[in-house]
Amino acid sequence: MQVKFEFAIYDEALDKFELDENIYLYELDDEQKQTYDLLKSKDLHLYNFFQESEAFKKWIKEEVYPDEIGKKIAICDINEISFRRFYFFKVTSADTHYEYFKKLFNVLHESDWQNREDVGREILEHLLVKRQTLIIELKADILEEE
Secondary structure, three states, X not given: OEEEEEEEEEEXXXXXXXXXXXXXXXXXXXXXXXXXXXXXXXXXXXXXXXXXXXXXXXXXXXXHOOOOOOOEXXXXXXXXXXXXXXXXXXXXXXXXHXXXXXXXXXXXXXXXXXXXXXXXXXXXXHHHHHHHHHOEEOOOOOOOOO
């Protein structure tokens, strides 16, 4: 089974993500396919599965971004499952994004004294931390000294 991926490139100096508009195909083995089928409806669990997979990270280093040690990326899309809202959320984002993050970060509902901009700023504060956990840094393999 092939899975389509899109990535965002993280610029640490600007604390900004830029979309890599290429689509990359990753071949799942049987075990990965079973895990994918179990996790595909649980978006962050699926993200974490790929983020923690050594085979996946090796594929990124060798096939997607060869010779780019030190580059920081994040997964934007896995097939039709999008994570873009994590990198490109703005105070003016759509209501569906607000609802998603209010639930994810346990942000209390808006009231008369709490307008949309206040909630958006609170979401952005939570995202500053969450984004860092989603970033994959392309690291060189550590060789044991003899």
